[in-house]
Structure formats: C-alpha cells, structure tokens
Amino acid sequence: MQLAKLWNVFIVFMLALTGLWLVSIETGGFTGDFWLTRKTLVLGTGILSFGLMSAAVILAARPAWFETMLGGLDKFYRLHKWLGIAAFAFATAHWILRMGPSWIKSLNLYDLPPRPQRASDPSTDFNIFRDLRHAAAEVGEWMFYALAVLVIIALWKRFPYKYFSKTHKLMGAVYLLLVFHAFILTDLSYWTQPIGPFLGVLMGLGTVAALISLFQKIGSRRKATGKISQVILHDNDEVLEVTVQLETAWPGHDAGQFAFVDFDDPEAAHPFTISSAWQNDGSLTFTIKALGDYTRTLADSLHLGQAVVVEGPYGRFNFNGTRSRQVWIGGGVGITPFVAGLSAPQRTVQNANIDLFYTMRRADPAYTSRIRDLAQHAGVRLHVLNEESDGLLNLDRLEALVPDWRQADIWFCGPSKFGSALLKPMLDRGLPLSQFHQELFEMR
16 A cells, blocks of 8 residues: 555544534534633544554554455554544543633733533533543543653654554553543443444454553464574674574565564564565575664674564565566665565566566675576566766666666565655656555564
8 A cells, every 4th residue: 555545544534433422512512602612622622532542453464355455564553653643632632622721811921711610421420420530531631741751752763663663552551541540531422423433433442452462462373492503694794694593483575575573582573574585495585784883783783592482473575566567676685675575586576577677785795696696587677777887876877777667566675765756756757656566674
C-alpha cells in the first residue's frame, strides 16, 4: 500500500469517528450557550482522542490480518504513529477545554457567564458513576501528563531505542487507565447513540491489545528460537552478516521480508531484513549496518552458539508488482532485500526484466563481488555506484541507463531522503505513484 492510500485509511477513520460523534450529539449541543457548547466540545475531543488512541493501541499488538490489509508492518507502524499523534492533539484540545475556564477566571481575562446548576442526569444518578466521576477526572488529567511525556520520547529520535522500547510499553497501562476515565465520564446518552457501539468495540479491542502488550505477548505466536551459526564482518567494518540456525518451527519467508531479532541481551528486539532466501533448512541470514549505538557494538558482542529469538516474518516488500519490467534500487544496507531476491531467482525474477542499482558510500569489494555473482546467475543487470567516486544516483543518470523506467515497477529500499530525492522527479516526469514501492523502515 502506498503512503497516499495509507493516508486515505487514516482520513476515512477520522471522518467516520467524527461523523459518528456529530450525529450522536444531543439536540442543542451547539446552541451558542457557552457552557453547553464547551461540554459538547469537551466530550467530543475526548471521544476523538480516545477512539484514535484505541486504534493505535490495537495496531501496536501487530494483528496479522491488519498487516495484509495495510501492505506490511512498516505501513502498519506509520499509521500507528499518525493515529498516536492525532490522539495526542485531540487530548491536548480536550485538556485545554477542560481547564480553560479556571485559567480564564484565575487570570481575570474574561467574565464568563454563570455556570448553570447541574440538572439531574441519568449518567450520574447511579451511585457507582457519581462516586467515581471525581476519581476518573483526576486519573484523566494525570494520564494526559504521562501521555505527553511518552509521546515526546517517541518522537524524539535521539532518545536511545533501548529506553524508548521500555517506556513505550507504559502506553498500555496509560491506555487502561484512560479506559476507566472514558467509561465513567462519557455521558450515558452517547452510549445509546451510533458512536456508542463503535466506541465500545474500540474500547474492548484496545483493552485486549493493551493487556497483550503489558504481558509481553505481542508476536508470541510468530517467534522461533535458534543459535548463531556464523558471523561475518565485512571489510568496511560497517556491515555485519549474522546467520542463525533455527531450532524451532519457522513458517518460511518471502524475499524482502524482515523479522524482529532478540540476541539475548538487555536490548529490545530490533527489526532486521532477512537477506537469505528460504531453503527449508532453518537457516536465516541478517545483514546489519552499524547505524546506531546498538548496531555498532554487535560485532563485538555476538558469538557462535549465542541464543537468538526471531519473530516474524513481516513486511510485504516482495517484488510482486503488476509489471514484469522492474527497477530495483538499494541504498547502502538497503540492498539487503534485493540480495534475498537474487538468492531465490525462481521466486522473484523469473520471467522478469530487471535492472538493479546498488549505491554505497564506501566500496566493499568482497560483498560487491558476491552481489555481482548473484545478479549474473539470476540474469539481472547490476549497476554499482560508489558515492565517493561516482557521486549520487539521480533520475537523469538512471534514465540514461534505463530509458524505459516509466514502464517499470520501481522497488526502492534505502535512506528516506534518498528515496524522496528519486520519487519527486519520477512523479514529475509521469510515473504513477502506484508503480513506486518503498519500505518505510522506521518503527518509531
């Protein structure tokens, strides 16, 4: 699924949630009366925030049926991110609307109309609800502050992944407390309107997903265990190849898929692309580039026989486009899924006409030679560009080598800025967006 289509999914969900809320508002909800309008907006922003957060929590549990629908776990997490940001935006609006009158009064900014006496309300006539409303309001306020901290950590890319992965698990606990907040404070009238059943389903599924996360059961049915059988550090000391021999069942994988790998260390499992084709022998190879603090130390910390847990496979970067003419572009370690594709030519390149561009910052003769051999065996035309001597790949250079690129499916894996630098001119020169396939390899 392309980003544009993923964005459409997000917009449709937003519109559905907003529409169900609007048709569920009691008559007179927007009459011009300050306090009644404020109450409607407080409830509305709360419902929208909670609905969006529920969807984000459900996606965090990685249900397999959603991955197929959304086109891969990378798209899955991009939608999860958008939902989370939107949920926090509405939560902020909810908090401002809730606290605003007291701020206005304390700062003498404006003379607010007198607050009307609270009329008898079925939603508060039950002792259990009336007695819990104050506690639910307090819980909601404190959970908003907790949510703000967790969202900032999630969006702050320099915050170490190993700490982010731990703090982000707290979202499950925050969500469950917000379920209590939402259930107690949502007016009974809303539960009997169209928004009620929809919100109830989201609340139920979100609660299950949050419990799965808190008990660390995400992906538990897709995990296999094994041991490291080979570790190869390539000449430039930046690319590590790790081969794992699995000892428990693995369902097999397609070229271009990835898995979460736990090397039995204090770090959380990291996503790495599987660079080997599946041969039904229990062997998986991962190609890992030293990009962060964790991956830079792996070469020193891994050893033969070390226990490994692999969860997957995930992803839909599998070269199953609509056209036999294909252009593959791998930037740096982004060559990995294409290596897997070349290793299983009978599944990925049969009856296809393919040009593969491999761009790198520094040459690694041994690794490049291996890719040349694989490409030659698969009948794929390989173009190698060393950025230090050849410069960056751009569309003009690509067009000189592949004049018919507009008739091809373009498969790109590499740095996001590199992908954007190619995609924009391609679209400007007539390539349909549906022909550009890109792995969004960002899990936060």
